[in-house]
Amino acid sequence: MIDYRERISELKERRGAVIVAHNYVEGEVQEVADFVGDSLELSLKARELQASVLVFCGVRFMAETAKILSPASVVLHPVPGAGCPMAEMASGESVARYRREHPETVLVAYVNTTAAAKAEVDICCTSANAERIVGGIESGREVMFLPDRNLGANVSRSLGRRLELWPGFCPTHNRIVPETVREMRRQYPGVELLVHPECVPEVVSLADAALSTGGMLRYVRESSARRFLIGTEHGILHRMRKENPGKEFIGLSPVVTCPNMKKLTLDSIVSALETMEPRVELPEPLMERARRPIERMLAVR
Ligand code: SF4
Incomplete structure (x- = not known):
């Protein structure tokens, strides 16, 4: 039987490769990574490491964003079919059409967009900095927030600012319904409840806090509470439990699983490092256009 971890470590050394993983991938994949983080942290890491x-x-x-920020790197994305259904809800063409039809509107794209969509917008944001980015836009300007209507609605409510919302959503977080939250509150009275701002506003309003995955990890580390209910993709429970051995983390519902994040497996990493494929390749002019809104976001930090 192949020891995947050993094989990955050999290949990583031979290729001089760095492995980065999102907080939502399987725990065993997080274990072979050099860095684990949320979208913003991984974008910054790709830019810093080159x-x-x-x-x-x-x-x-996410792999496209890494390539855009580190164009000289060979970026391997072990399972090209691991896409994000929400990102697919805003094609580059449809965003370009919106831009043509609304030339005065500021277009803010959640980083969960394709490179083609990013190339058409003014600035990007992540769930960690969305309020800061939108809050920094001159009042009086119309803003279209895309593609996540839930994150957009949550930002709009926190800032008390009207936003145009693209009709996209994350199918995984959208499955969390207020009834589940109320039921879990009844079952676990007094337990702190954290959700991701990709959840519908009704769910967010029932939670103690709505945070990015990086924000949740900091919150549970710093909180004196011992038990938490977690309303986001279950992959994050692995890191929470590992980093906080004395605390208990309960997933809000078994339906909060992203099938695409689960496509990344140890054998797919071995195969990518053996063959140096599949690579993320994007045309240089597209990367240049898509880099501008990401860099604008990073400048706001
Ligand atoms: S959890 Fe999955 S579907 Fe939802 S935004 Fe993340 S990658 Fe996309």
């Missing part, structure tokens, strides 16, 4: 070979364990738009 690694010669970067293996990206996350969904397609």
Whole structure:
């Protein structure tokens, strides 16, 4: 039987590769990664490292973002079919059409968009900095937030600012319904409840906090509470439990699983490092256009 972990470590050394993984991938994949984080943290890491070979364990738009920020790196995305259904809800063409029809509107794209969509917008944001990015836009300007209507609605409510919302959503977080939250509150009275802002606003309003995955990890580390209910993709429970051995983490519902994040497996990483394929390749002019809104976001930090 192949020892995948050993094989990955050999190949990683031979290729001079760095492996990064999103908080939502399977625990065993997180274990072989050099860095695990949320979208913003991984974008920053890719830009900082400029690694010669970067293996990206996350969904397609994240690997594209890494390539855009580190164009000289060979970026391997072990399972090209691991896409994000929400990112697919805003094609580059439809965003370009919106831009033509609304030339005065500021277009803010959640980083969960394809490179083609990013190339058409003014600025990007992540769930960690969405309020700061939108809050920094001159009041009086109309803003279209895409593609996540839930994150957009949650930001709009926190800032008290009207936003145009693209009709996209994350199928995984959208499955969390208020009834489940109320039922879990009844079962676990007094337990702190954290959700992701990709959840519908009714769910967010029932939670103690709505945070990005990086924000949740900091919150549970710093909180004196011992038990938490977690309303986001279950992959994050692995890291929470590992980093906080004395605390208990309960997933809000078994339906909160992203099938695309689960496509990244140890054998797919071995195969990518053996063959140096599949690589993320994007045309240089497209990367240049898509890089501008990402860099604008990073400048706001
Ligand atoms: S959890 Fe949702 S937003 Fe994240 S990759 Fe999966 S479908 Fe896309």
